[in-house]
Amino acid sequence: MKTGLNFPIYLDYSATTPVDPRVAQKMIPFLTESYGNAASRSHALGWKAEEAVEEAREHVAALVRCDARELVWTSGATESINLALKGAAEFYKTKGKHLVTVKTEHKATLDTMRELERRGFEVTTIDVDAEGIVDLSKLEAALRKDTIVVSVMLVNNEIGVVQDIPSIGELCRKRGILFHVDAAQATGKLDIDLGALKVDLMSLTAHKTYGPKGVGVLFVRRKPRVRLEPQMHGGGHERGFRSGTLATHQIVGMGEAYRLAKLEMAGERERIRGMRDRLLAGIRTMEEVFVNGSLERRVPHNLNVSFNYVEGESLIMAVKDIAVSSGSACTSASLEPSYVLRALGRSDELAHSSIRFTLGRFTTEEEIDYAVEHLKTKVAKLRDLSPLWEMYKEGIDLNTVQWAAH
Amino acid sequence: MAYSDKVIDHYENPRNVGSFDKSDESVGTGMVGAPACGDVMKLQIKVGKDGVIEDARFKTYGCGSAIASSSLVTEWVKGRRLDEAASIKNTQIAEELSLPPVKIHCSILAEDAIKAAVEDYKKKHGSK
Secondary structure: OOOOOOOOEEOEOOOOOOOOHHHHHHHOHHHHOOOOOOOOOOOHHHHHHHHHHHHHHHHHHHHHOOOHHHEEEEOOHHHHHHHHHHHHHHHOOOOOOEEEEEOOOOHHHHHHHHHHHHOOOEEEEEOEOOOOOEOHHHHHHHOOOOEEEEEEEOEOOOOOEEOOHHHHHHHHHHHOOEEEEEOOOOOOOOOOOOOOOOOOEEEEEOOOOOOOOOOEEEEEOOOOOOOOOOOOOOOOOHHHOOOOOOOHHHHHHHHHHHHHHHHHHHHHHHHHHHHHHHHHHHHOOOOOEEEOOOOOOEOOOEEEEEEOOOOHHHHHHHOOOEEOEOOOOOOOOOOOOOHHHHHOOOOHHHHHOEEEEEOOOOOOHHHHHHHHHHHHHHHHHHHHHOHHHHHHHOOOOHHHOOOEOO | OOOOHHHHHHHHOOOOEOOOOOOOOOEEEEEEEEHHHOEEEEEEEEEOOOOEEEEEEEEEEOOHHHHHHHHHHHHHHOOOEHHHHHOOOHHHHHHHHOOOHHHHHHHHHHHHHHHHHHHHHHHHHHOO
């Protein structure tokens, strides 16, 4: 059965993706041959690097449909988010001191917001519904006269649900509030049109879209103009928004990765959706499995499932032939259940027993079929071990049991 | 999370998995932990007329360390008198399995499970 498959089977594309070999090929010459500094205006090596950087910028702009001059290179989405939120808050603090975000955002946003609170800003963090979607009326109700920034992610990293960015953009623009969107998980998965969206700031990264780690972009709208207080000072690169010598090879990699995403996204998306649905159908042959988050408003490569009466960490340990995440990769070092699933109102037990499967460009049907059989065997084994499963089978309602919490 | 070889061995090949009839007079049942905390252990002991534990069974919902801790104690309690079994310390379990600091609570839970099973048995027989 194992012939032809490489183990572990990688189903963790939302943690990171492999660099596409075509991208890697494009990057290599910029390490060893065209190694000039893009800021060197006095010789050909510098010009060549600058040209490569600008070409890459055009590729990124083409994917998200904006002007290349609106893009600032960073080290990744976390830095982009930090620059967007801290930069905007510090620049516009005389206008107001209130920011709004959502409970299910990535830690890069939530932690930056906490830092802003420490600096004297006020932050409102709104709930999502049981499907993981932001309720627009709740968001509107949270907006105040002194609100300066709203930050909402386009695609959730754990459950893959898609927020209504167009409508939130309208709400914010009407009130003159800056709108930042974390789109780290969205590029190459769904169409992004910054020409139509009323989005002022957008954070992007390369390594979730088959580019290298360590490079990202912040989109900063020119019309209407958005201003930021820089967070990194130095040589005044990137129009003063972000100083530091540009990592040419990384930037070239991001450009090529985004160019390929634009070319191949439409076909890839449907192929991946087919495999995700095959995975879901296989998993649903088991009892007591629950999909976390809306299935309809979700990117096609994500499936987040709770296996009731099985504990998540032991499940991850059991399914060692497949590489998946419990909760999110960023939080799986702690023993806390996923805060995203808790925000959906999932019980601690179900939040503890969740697995995130994320499929990608190199996933095959054979891998999906293997993963389904592997899961079935391991879940059955752990349920045989589980006193909760035994009680469930005896017809005991676990909610009526007095547990000795520890 | 890097597990020790002993944890992996118990996890892959858990000893004495299963259940005894809870209402059997010779059986003591201990159930500790809570689903919301991520671990529930059920430990059962079968006690002979001489007060020596003849057999043990467990079922555990929890991480690999919790499963290994409960599997290990089913082996340890067999052949011991009730008071001997109840004196097993979590530190011995943690040491045997080389549990990392974040997993010490699993060994504490296993110790509590033994105590609860012994207590349950004694309660069944205490009034006689």
